[in-house]
Amino acid sequence: MDRIISMRHSYGEALLDCGIKNKKIVVVVADVSSSVKTDFFEKRFPERFFNVGIAEQCLVNVGAGLSLEGFIPFVNTFAGLLLRSFEQIRTCVGYAETNVKLVGGYAGISDYKDGATHYSICDIAVMRSIPNITVVVPADATETKKLVCEIVKWSGPVYLRISRAETPVIFGDNHKVVVGKGQIIREGDDLTIIAVGVMVGRSLLAANILEQEGVKARVINMPTIKPFDKYLIIETAQKTGAIVTAEEHSVIGGLGSAVSECLSQSYPVPIEFIGIKDLFVETGTSHEYLLDHFGLSVNDIIEAAKKVIKRKGNIK
Amino acid sequence: MNTIILSFDKIEGGSMKHYSKKLIARLNDNANQLRIDALRMIYERGAGHPGGCLSCSEIISALYFHYLKIDPQRPHWEDRDRFILSKGHASAILYAALARRGFFDIKELQTWGHPNSRLQGHPDRLRTPGIEMTTGTLGQGLSIASGIGLAARLLQQKWRIYILMGDGECQSGIVWEGAMMASKYCLSNITAIIDYNDVQLDGFCHEIMPLEPFIKKWQSFNFEVVEIDGHSVKEILQALDVTKEIHDRPSVIIAHTIKGKGVSFMENEAKWHGLAPDDEQYRQAITELKGEKNG
Numbered sequence: 001m002d003r004i005i006s007m008r009h010s011y012g013e014a015l016l017d018c019g020i021k022n023k024k025i026v027v028v029v030a031d032v033s034s035s036v037k038t039d040f041f042e043k044r045f046p047e048r049f050f051n052v053g054i055a056e057q058c059l060v061n062v063g064a065g066l067s068l069e070g071f072i073p074f075v076n077t078f079a080g081l082l083l084r085s086f087e088q089i090r091t092c093v094g095y096a097e098t099n100v101k102l103v104g105g106y107a108g109i110s111d112y113k114d115g116a117t118h119y120s121i122c123d124i125a126v127m128r129s130i131p132n133i134t135v136v137v138p139a140d141a142t143e144t145k146k147l148v149c150e151i152v153k154w155s156g157p158v159y160l161r162i163s164r165a166e167t168p169v170i171f172g173d174n175h176k177v178v179v180g181k182g183q184i185i186r187e188g189d190d191l192t193i194i195a196v197g198v199m200v201g202r203s204l205l206a207a208n209i210l211e212q213e214g215v216k217a218r219v220i221n222m223p224t225i226k227p228f229d230k231y232l233i234i235e236t237a238q239k240t241g242a243i244v245t246a247e248e249h250s251v252i253g254g255l256g257s258a259v260s261e262c263l264s265q266s267y268p269v270p271i272e273f274i275g276i277k278d279l280f281v282e283t284g285t286s287h288e289y290l291l292d293h294f295g296l297s298v299n300d301i302i303e304a305a306k307k308v309i310k311r312k313g314n315i316k
Numbered sequence: 317m318n319t320i321i322l323s324f325d326k327i328e329g330g331s332m333k334h335y336s337k338k339l340i341a342r343l344n345d346n347a348n349q350l351r352i353d354a355l356r357m358i359y360e361r362g363a364g365h366p367g368g369c370l371s372c373s374e375i376i377s378a379l380y381f382h383y384l385k386i387d388p389q390r391p392h393w394e395d396r397d398r399f400i401l402s403k404g405h406a407s408a409i410l411y412a413a414l415a416r417r418g419f420f421d422i423k424e425l426q427t428w429g430h431p432n433s434r435l436q437g438h439p440d441r442l443r444t445p446g447i448e449m450t451t452g453t454l455g456q457g458l459s460i461a462s463g464i465g466l467a468a469r470l471l472q473q474k475w476r477i478y479i480l481m482g483d484g485e486c487q488s489g490i491v492w493e494g495a496m497m498a499s500k501y502c503l504s505n506i507t508a509i510i511d512y513n514d515v516q517l518d519g520f521c522h523e524i525m526p527l528e529p530f531i532k533k534w535q536s537f538n539f540e541v542v543e544i545d546g547h548s549v550k551e552i553l554q555a556l557d558v559t560k561e562i563h564d565r566p567s568v569i570i571a572h573t574i575k576g577k578g579v580s581f582m583e584n585e586a587k588w589h590g591l592a593p594d595d596e597q598y599r600q601a602i603t604e605l606k607g608e609k610n611g
Binding site: 026028047048050052053055057058061062063064065066067068069070071073087088091092095096097 | 449462467470471489490
């Protein structure tokens with residue numbers, strides 16, 4: 001994890017690469033092209049690029065219209081602003097099952113300079129509650145590239161959540177990602193840390209430190225939050241008996257909730273949630289600073305791991 | 317910008333295409349039949365939106381029984397014209413038109429809103445043959461049409477996109493976002509028709525949230541504006557002809573209509589926006605409609 005690469009840059013490159021191969025890909029954006037890096041595509045394929053201005057509802061519906069005629073629209077704005085078009089996403093994308101790829105950039109609290117108006121801490125909760133919508137969250141630049149290619153092939157609506165952050169590269173070029181599947185990226189049997197997005201790298205760091213203290217943590221990367229890989233989660237609950245979820249999202253409605261919903265009906269085990277507590281995060285000096293000061297630090301994961309193992313012991 | 321407003325008088329004269337009295341009489345008959353069908357559906361189901369179905373009967377008749385390039389045997393025929401009912405709550409009259417044109421059996425209209433029916437309360441593109449896009453929440457049509465219009469241009473296709481909007485939905489910001497989009501990309505393949513009956517759920521549009529000056533609004537968004545009597549089949553057809561000949565911008569036909577048209581006690585009454593008639597009201601309504609047809 002030595003290399004640091006911007007996820008949005010990786011997204012922009014992947015979109016261009018896919019656009020070269022697949023002429024059905026079109027890009028719609030709401031005045032944030034240079035920020036979310038769709039400008040790479042725009043420069044190469046201006047005829048397949050449409051800027052709707054600051055009009056997020058129109059953004060989504062234009063995508064829906066293009067998809068009705070067989071195009072594969074990538075619809076882009078900041079994740080926090082995409083929710084302005086919740087109703088269009090529900091009706092014209094989810095219910096109408098149009099093949100629209102919704103891309104929320106600057107997700108989580110990665111737009112640290114702008115603050116709470118531009119953070120997106122409810123998007124996973126909202127998107128996964130809409131039937132038919134697949135929700136994917138890449139963990140690093142490599143996975144971002146792979147996921148863009150995967151969702152082009154995936155038939156149906158998708159929400160792709162992209163961070164603004166420059167994040168450590170976790171995966172090599174041979175990394176495989178399958179929509180709908182989680183993956184064990186570190187073995188251990190004392191507990192499982194299930195993570196998405198930028199919290200995957202932090203979870204691996206936490207697992208390394210825990211190991212030095214004699215705790216063996218399994219780490220699962222969960223790039224698809226919906227459809228949810230229930231088999232993997234139940235298997236890991238059975239094997240490790242304790243879980244910590246880690247996400248750059250509200251603790252209400254996101255990955256932690258998805259894990260809880262799954263296990264409470266099948267194999268209940270103690271769970272601790274790492275995420276943004278039910279509050280609006282302030283502006284910061286860096287993304288890392290905010291993560292460290294709002295409950296998403298490596299140490300927070302370690303503490304949660306120790307706590308959940310203790311709870312597991314109490315149950316026994 | 318030399319936008320021409322075609323008043324009723326201007327449309328009558330000039331070089332407008334001639335439509336035979338026979339065709340117009342047939343389309344009026346079709347409109348009346350659609351009114352009867354829609355009212356019957358709403359009565360039998362005990363739910364629906366009669367007012368806004370009755371106001372757009374001639375528009376739906378002109379489109380589905382003459383103007384639209386469609387093939388009931390091939391609902392997904394690539395070269396068809398696309399039609400979106402942006403005012404999706406008027407689904408009953410659209411279902412009636414689709415059935416009368418043969419997209420599905422007329423008997424299926426009786427299943428409207430029942431469990432497992434292909435005919436949902438509001439149009440659902442995945443269930444019903446001939447429904448281009450799922451609608452029902454207001455304001456969506458024009459921005460979706462813009463996406464389709466861009467697609468048609470990319471595909472170098474000549475077919476057109478028609479949408480029927482309500483006047484009340486023009487109170488939504490999304491309508492004007494869609495208008496800006498259609499204008500920016502000069503989507504002359506779009507004709508929007510507005511069923512301007514001036515009545516919405518809570519009362520008169522001009523009291524709830526006035527739309528006037530409506531023509532000026534559309535002109536200022538760089539639309540070609542045609543203003544007609546929305547109950548005149550001839551004016552509807554001629555206005556559609558006008559918009560087909562516009563090649564540099566999208567068009568809107570502002571069709572003045574009467575909500576509840578054809579049933580005396582429903583006309584201009586907001587309470588008939590979303591109310592089903594009882595037995596006596598239904599009998600009277602049908603008597604009036606049948607009488608009107610014969611008279």
